[in-house]
Amino acid sequence: MSEPSCTQLINLFNSLFRDTLNTVLVKGDDEPIYLPADENNPHHRVIFAHGFFASALHEIAHWCVAGKERRKLEDFGYWYKPDGRTADEQALFEKVEVAPQALEWIMAQACGLKFNFSADNLSGGIGASDSFRQNVHDRVHHLLENGLPDRHRQLVEAMLVEFKQPPLQPAQFSLEGR
Template sequence: MFMIFDSSNNTHLKTDGDFVSSTVDFSSLLNEDVALDLSAHLDARISHLDARISPKHKNLQYLITNNSLYRPLKAAHLSTQQSKSSERQATDVLISLFDLLFAEQNVELIRGSGEPEYFPANNDQPARIEFAHGFFASALHEISHWCIAGEARRKLADFGYWYAADGRSAAQQQAFERLEIKPQALECLFSLACQRPFQVSQDNLFADFDTSNSTFPTDVYQQASHYINHPNKLPRDAQLLLWALLTIGFTR
């Protein structure tokens, strides 16, 4: 789910994106030393600052470190023959991990068959984060938007955004890129923590204006770097998930 703000009518728009190539090397952000240092910082923050998690923090740490269930998340290089089944297995594991970490928040991560969508909790039904077509990258992207959304937006369908197709104006595209920097920076860190490649999406395959001067890939890179250097600036739920993914992906 990719979101833009249309300042002409003061409404929010949502778009579904396409990945684009970029000369920015996102893999350089998170080597093993950086990952372990970031994990240690997040571990300390979670155990001391998050009242919901700290009582069971050490149990979570033991579980995700020693349970072989979570190993499929570490799947940077999949062969052609194994990729489809391994991708589904990794997505299943991500769903299980999300449910474990956020069980107290009345929300579920759901493999969708169509386009991504967020449904707030309703009556006795938990909130649902449905990601597109069962894709692992889509799951990470939708989780990123959920992490960014505050309490008020989590009560709204699709966090209060509207759909907008590709082919937007230059002004709409600039708004899209501004609002996508932080979600895609989170998605980048989640992907790298799983030892998977990351590509930005500018969702502008049908743009009829010059996009060559866009700084979006660099902006996402810089925001991700800022999060690494200042983990306290990460959204609270993003801190927990990133800590878990780093613990799984980089445990010696």
């Protein structure tokens, strides 16, 4: 099968969540952002960057993590420090990124794609730490063994069908070779 397309992902996401949770996935031209519905837009919007499939998965993962109240806030009300974070700031970033990156890895696998850890700190010269990678890996295994959150489960099940992937197994998720 050829590489999954953003159009497939947008259609899949929107078919699941436009009517049930008033949320759509949108290909953006700039930086990714989550925007709640407002007077000009009837739907909440998960906007991913530059048509990149990986960006879409990352933004969807943040949406899956966000609770009902956070989904009422622009970018879920999260703090964000751009490139150039200090080591302490990077450690805080990694702490809050474990859950979304674990969900992103599961979705990437469900789409038949390779997952790449994101330290999101290129100019700071600090990549994803070994402990961060291990924590994400551990979270993936925990989720697979104990069950995915509802929105994420719905999406992953639909992705497996849409992208013709086998059921997910913990053995598919390894830190070797990463």
